[in-house]
Amino acid sequence: MQRRRLLSGAALAFAVLAALSAAQSQAQDKPIRIGLVTFLSGPASGPFGVPAKVAAEAIVESLNAGRAPAPYNSKGFAGTPLEMVIIDEAGGATKQVAEYRNLVQRQEVDFVIGYISSGDCLAIAPVAEELKKLTVLFDCGTPRIFEEGAYRYVFRTRAHATMDAVGGALYLLEQMPALKTYAGINQNYAWGQDSWNDWTAVLSVLRPEARALTSQMPKFGAGQYGAEISALSQSGAEVIHSSLWGGDLEAFMLQAVPRQLFKNKRLVLIAGEPNLHRLVGNIPDGTIVGARGPHGVFAPETPLNAWLREIYKAATGLDPNYPAYSVAQAFLGLKAAYEKARLDKIRNAIPMGAAKGVKEEMEKAYAAPAAEEVAAALEGLTFEGPSGKVMMRLGKGHQAVQGTAYGTTRTVGGQVLVENVRHYPVERVQPPEGVTSVDWIKGGMKPGKW
Amino acid sequence: MSRDRSAGILTAAFVALLVGGAFLPRWAMFLIDISLCYGIVVLGMMLLMRTGLVSFGHGLYYCLGAYAAGTLEPFFGVADVGLMVLSAVAVTAAASALLALLLRKYRDIFFAMLSLALSMILYGLLVKTSALGSSDGFNVSVRTLFGFVIGGTDYERRAIFATTVVVAWICAMLMHRYLQSQRGRLAGAIRDNELRVEYMGASVANTIHVNYVISAVLAGVGGALAAASVGHIDPEMAYWTTSGEFVFVGILSGTGSVAAPFLGAAIFETIRSTAYEYSPNTWQMTLGITMLVVIMFLPGGLWSLFTRWRKAA
């Protein structure tokens, strides 16, 4: 027994070495093409799309140079360099489906990383399945994708949006256990509506005594919030919940702060993190903010986080915001899966000594892993991201889970600091496999087994 | 003589598509598929334009048709392409027959703007309906084609493509016949002078009503086929920019022939897709410049190139 294990261990070590050297020699062959789809125009481009694109470019450059920290320090993916094809996500689902087909079949990309809008994610998933192209959704939030469908080639490496409401409500109730009234202002489209519905559902379970006084639903891009601010102000609610983001969030804050809306109201910004550095002087102290995961200011001090901050800062002069973390998770998750698939192939190759077809078998083993093999490796994978451990545990191993974090703002010397940070582990903010988010919230948010 | 040739050319082109479709790469097939769906919608727009009416709200029927097709599966368990198209026809015909009672009194910019308002109301209603996925919409899956199972097979896309080609051909042929009919010819007369048409004893209101319903049904058919081809529908289909694109393609095509909308749509999709690929930051600018060039130098639309060339020859 001992001897056999030793032998297979040696064989494995040899195989790994061989793989690495083969990878090195192969390195300059044909790069792996990754299609990146992100907003380059439209309102979502400034806060989300372009930061993600800039981060992706910096990540690819750093990975190709082999400068990322372990375990991501091999060049590119297993020695093969990466190149990107970048596509604008604007234009709606029909155009995105057309562009996705172009990306896969005309541009012949090997993998697709993309999509910020939930509508686009929903539309792309079946097409990815049809074209058998491994596709990593990096930033959309709706739980519907893997709760309504099951996919083989589609993955999402960020946790879905349920935890935003649950984490925010947990944090709020720790700060204000006697909460009696709250109100909301959210954009009138799927994201805003879901955000508010989740929020009221969570609070009605965690604190049934609290009442929602008014729910303002300005349309996306409304710009003018005068009447909404008056209505919120007159509602007398103690807390205002908002999932506004980007320019809409800024416009709301610019109009609400001079009108003293927050004089005796606590503000909860579910997705406020990307705007914090821009809102200096226009955000009240004590605002509760989240980053839709433990990203940005909430991320732990790890070499991986330091790496992302460094390369992003070098490119933009700013700290990375949560979409930058999302896209980093997609690249690192894919890299981890790709390299695992490669090792698995070599490991499973016919052991040396089999007389017939050694050469062919070895060549097959050292060939680049196919989409199916990478998909199999990514399924259920746990990998390290810049914001900590990411586990592909929902949607039959295709949907990532992560804990989340919230904190409170305080402006000091021209900088918005986030204090009183609280982290919430996965089991408190995410439903376990097999339970939909809605049912889990209604059922009292019982922690599942992880 | 030329009218027979127009029908013949169109039939030949569609047979070629039907046969050639088997050899096309899928991305090209999808582009043509979507162009045909657009073409069907613009075919209806063309009829309205011939009548002197431009709707800035045809997204209303495009979207309504798509939702009439897409909701069959979640609500009635029906996922047959044929039934989806029929459902779109029924719903858009009923809705447009009602709305035409109102809209037929309007002309020019008022017609355009009231159409726009109506389509934006549908957009608002759909965005408020979370059961239908709000602004995210929902995915539409196809299982059968007139009873034959195609869902999940290798030829699913090709079968849907073939259906689109055949339906587009039927629509174009019917429109061709209609335009040659007495009522069809009234369209141009109404555009030129309504009072004269009334003095001749024809009913302007009835003709506009019928033409409006026809164009709405075509938009619905286009929407249903687009839903099947894209596999996803959302309220964006009723947003005014979608309607604006239809008008754009309509002007690009010109009203010269029933083949023009399909040609215009194909060229539009090609320009858009190329612009997306080669200048992702300035694709809107590319579209804008194209539009200006067409309006400046081809006031009769692309189709006028053909007629000009024919005249010269």
Added chain:
Amino acid sequence: MGQLLAVAIDGLNYASWLFIIAVGLTLIYGVMKILNIAHGSLYALGAYAAASLAGYWLNTGRAPMGSYGMLLLAAVLVGLIAGPVIERGLLRFMYGKEEIVLVLVTYAVFLILEDFIKLAWGVDPLFIAQPYGLLGSFSIAGLTYPVYNLVLMAVAIVIGCLLAWVMARTRRGKMLIAVIHDREMAAASGINVALVYFLTFTVGAMLGAMGGALTAPMISMQPGIGAETIVLAFAVVVIGGLGSLPGAALAAVLVGLVRSAAVHYRPELDLFSIYLVMAIVLIARPKGLFTTQEARKI
């Protein structure tokens, strides 16, 4: 009572903003019969230019009050550059085409300017907040409002009255009315129609840019603000009756109050309140609230 008062104040605030963004549109339509979609881009250009100029002014440590001057300067500059460029460079070749084709021409200009703005200012949201709060605030019905809101209202009233006065009392205005009523007759009686068109479009463009410049301190400029705004401005102009100045004013007030009431009492209706008003008004009065009689041509 407090709520009713708030509905009225918020409604009038919104109405004054709507009027400022719509007045240039209705002026251009009234004179030139062009429904100018590019008005939305002029609004956006005005807003971006105002933010840049005022931002520059404030960052160089000058007197904050001067930033208001910068807002106006931005509006004037955008109007004086973009107006003539669009009118002389493009539109004058298009006169005589159908109204709907002209709509598409301006739609093309809109698309081009959208990308131009993106190339010039990038996609990051941009804002300058100081001018909004600089004038202090006042309280009414338990609510705080910045004085800037009053300024907007005053500007709306001044622009409306000024235009009405020019039209009714000055020689130029009377020429304008002649052109509105019958372009060919006006030309025949010696009015330089080309010049009238040029001036009208430039002033209209300036008003569009002014709408953007005055809004700049309250919002965060992001790609797509032009598209959002133009649909609102359209609705106001169509409700009021295309080309009618008092119509636009009344429509702005109507839409402003309806929207404000919706927000206060039935927030879920806010999304389509304006389109409902538009549909109802058009059903009741097919050509909007204020219309001019048209001769029937046989």
